[in-house]
Amino acid sequence: MKEIPELFGSMVFNDHVMRQMLPKTVYKSLKRTMQEGTALEADVADVVAACMKDWAVSKGATHFTHWFQPMTGITAEKHDSFISPDGNGNVLMDFSGKELVKGEPDASSFPSGGLRATFEARGYTAWDPTSYAFIKDDTLFIPTAFCSYTGQILDKKTPLLRSMDAVSVEAVRTLKLFGKDVKRVTATVGPEQEYFLIDVKDYAKRPDIKLTGRTLFGAPSPKGQEKEDHYFGTIRPRVKAFMADLDQELWKLGIPSKTEHNEVAPCQHEMAPVFETANIATDANQLTMEVMKQVAERHGFACLLHEKPFEGINGSGKHNNWSLSTDTGENLLDPGKTPSENAQFILFLTAIIKAVDDNQDLLRLSVASAGNDHRLGANEAPPAILSIFVGDELEEVINSIIEGRMAKSGSRNKIDLGMVLPKLPQDNSDRNRTSPFAFTGNKFEFRMLGSSFNIACTNTILNTAVAESLRVFNEELYSAKDFSSALHDLIKRELTEHKRILFNGNGYSREWEEEAEKRGLLNYKKTPDALVHYTDEKNIELFKRHGIYTAEELKSREEVLIDEYQKQIRIEALTMLEMLKKDIIPACISYSDKLAKGVAVKKSIGIEAEAEMKLCKEITGNIASLLDKTETLEGDVGTTPEDVYKAARFSADVIIPDMEKARAVADHLETMVGKKEWPMPTYADILFYC
Numbered sequence: 001m002k003e004i005p006e007l008f009g010s011m012v013f014n015d016h017v018m019r020q021m022l023p024k025t026v027y028k029s030l031k032r033t034m035q036e037g038t039a040l041e042a043d044v045a046d047v048v049a050a051c052m053k054d055w056a057v058s059k060g061a062t063h064f065t066h067w068f069q070p071m072t073g074i075t076a077e078k079h080d081s082f083i084s085p086d087g088n089g090n091v092l093m094d095f096s097g098k099e100l101v102k103g104e105p106d107a108s109s110f111p112s113g114g115l116r117a118t119f120e121a122r123g124y125t126a127w128d129p130t131s132y133a134f135i136k137d138d139t140l141f142i143p144t145a146f147c148s149y150t151g152q153i154l155d156k157k158t159p160l161l162r163s164m165d166a167v168s169v170e171a172v173r174t175l176k177l178f179g180k181d182v183k184r185v186t187a188t189v190g191p192e193q194e195y196f197l198i199d200v201k202d203y204a205k206r207p208d209i210k211l212t213g214r215t216l217f218g219a220p221s222p223k224g225q226e227k228e229d230h231y232f233g234t235i236r237p238r239v240k241a242f243m244a245d246l247d248q249e250l251w252k253l254g255i256p257s258k259t260e261h262n263e264v265a266p267c268q269h270e271m272a273p274v275f276e277t278a279n280i281a282t283d284a285n286q287l288t289m290e291v292m293k294q295v296a297e298r299h300g301f302a303c304l305l306h307e308k309p310f311e312g313i314n315g316s317g318k319h320n321n322w323s324l325s326t327d328t329g330e331n332l333l334d335p336g337k338t339p340s341e342n343a344q345f346i347l348f349l350t351a352i353i354k355a356v357d358d359n360q361d362l363l364r365l366s367v368a369s370a371g372n373d374h375r376l377g378a379n380e381a382p383p384a385i386l387s388i389f390v391g392d393e394l395e396e397v398i399n400s401i402i403e404g405r406m407a408k409s410g411s412r413n414k415i416d417l418g419m420v421l422p423k424l425p426q427d428n429s430d431r432n433r434t435s436p437f438a439f440t441g442n443k444f445e446f447r448m449l450g451s452s453f454n455i456a457c458t459n460t461i462l463n464t465a466v467a468e469s470l471r472v473f474n475e476e477l478y479s480a481k482d483f484s485s486a487l488h489d490l491i492k493r494e495l496t497e498h499k500r501i502l503f504n505g506n507g508y509s510r511e512w513e514e515e516a517e518k519r520g521l522l523n524y525k526k527t528p529d530a531l532v533h534y535t536d537e538k539n540i541e542l543f544k545r546h547g548i549y550t551a552e553e554l555k556s557r558e559e560v561l562i563d564e565y566q567k568q569i570r571i572e573a574l575t576m577l578e579m580l581k582k583d584i585i586p587a588c589i590s591y592s593d594k595l596a597k598g599v600a601v602k603k604s605i606g607i608e609a610e611a612e613m614k615l616c617k618e619i620t621g622n623i624a625s626l627l628d629k630t631e632t633l634e635g636d637v638g639t640t641p642e643d644v645y646k647a648a649r650f651s652a653d654v655i656i657p658d659m660e661k662a663r664a665v666a667d668h669l670e671t672m673v674g675k676k677e678w679p680m681p682t683y684a685d686i687l688f689y690c
């Protein structure tokens, strides 16, 4: 095995490689493009492309691809080989600047929500030089943005990059007020990724997992997660080997995989990388999910990234740790030690509190999906209500500001705002796992994201929302005569106004739902409830103002997500019908037939066989009920409206309840039918493999 430092990033065309391989002037020009977003000249692109190709070929690559993140949420790639005929029957390995900078995949089959009709199939991918190219599966991957012929964005990456600019512009202005001259503020993200590993033999026998990512049937296993013996438990050797291999693959790609451990549910695990800039973290997380699946296969596993693969035990999320850092190395969410730092920290904290309160709808819809609907509000994840946990000490500071009094706890520092703040402890790290949005010492952790999500959307919204708070604050503070008193007034006023979003208690409790309603907080329980608010006037304005989306682009996104939701439910319903009709009902019938025959034989020789008869009758009764539920589901699927908005509503209100009813009967039958007859591995088989 290579030494880890040597291995790390060995498949990445990173700064180190560029510095070594590129002529000095080209390197400088490329760096300028990366840092300042200046256009790359054609001759520079040619040299970069040639070096990239030489490097890639030396590492065994034969192909290249523009790699992008269409609105499907996963990544897309179209491979071209480097070969180019030389006219004499031989080939050269060739790669031009033009091929590096711009690609032209047929865009017609990617979801666009009506932005691009199929007859205008052209779409462009444009190299995103802020994210390094890398080699995977003997192919040079070039991270790109994806847009339509007319320039409308069709991907998840472009809005994220725009939002990073937006929050930087405003945060830089805010810092000027504190006498700090920084050029750039960058959103940083560390996404913790949860996943399940199951044996590929079980996976192969479960059409539901294969087609929908989750089990549509399954009576509870006699043992679940109740003993809490899996969380941080000893990692079984087979899984350990997977994790070691995963780390190697991720390190090669320059992804700083750091922490691996068992999670709460049986066969559930987590990987946390060291945080990076939001765009690089997004690319890295997309890659991580792909690599997890590939490496799992090598180890005889299937890796499940669905938010709720199994009913009754925890599902998987993705904790999005987020902060803002300056190019001078300052973390703006670090409370700091000196009073003036505290004032600046409190202002940024206030901006975030306002951003979350004002944009509960957007943050909620950024985590809305058919899969996550099973998880949010279940007993392992925050409810669909946004709230912020700041911890007792910080809450006391906030209350003291609102009430205009001295803060009670901690050692005190007088600050020049006329406010008295305790020294904020570095380790006031949150141990409240029930909050959807928690302050964890020097960053916020957004916990509503589902495990399969692309994190770009959430971070686009977070960055834009905070940019907007800061913009409003900057306007007021820049025009103030006396900065200190204006700052004091602003903080006090805004904290008072947005205090309702702060909640330190148990976010999983019923009481909180009631309390949240009293406070006027939003509670969009299902995906269609949330998604339709994407294009609310306030949101169109917000995104337009910061140059993230046009109204049309936003509408297209809403449509794509709504459509994706109804399609997913449809696939689940059809899979369920198929399994009911082809597997489950026939198995139940054949088992009851067997019982009936046994009863007849026994009776013919004078044995009463009452118990068998009772069981047979019960099973037969349940089969009738299951057939009935199956017919209802089938009938309703057939009447799903054409319009995607209506179809989404119908899926949530009619199809899902139909599916739940059918499942309940089938799961009950599973407990009665013999193991040999049951047509698929059970929860106990899948969750407790060896």
Ligand code: ADP
Binding pocket: 188, 189, 190, 191, 192, 272, 273, 274, 275, 276, 321, 322, 323, 324, 331, 442, 443
């Ligand atoms: P936890 O208690 O949730 O396990 P950790 O300290 O292990 O918290 O961090 C979890 C994640 O937060 C890691 O991915 C880490 O890199 C990331 N993180 C730490 N600091 C920052 C930051 N300033 N910005 C964004 N993410 C961060």
Ligand code: MG
Binding pocket: 192, 319, 445
């Ligand atoms: Mg965490």
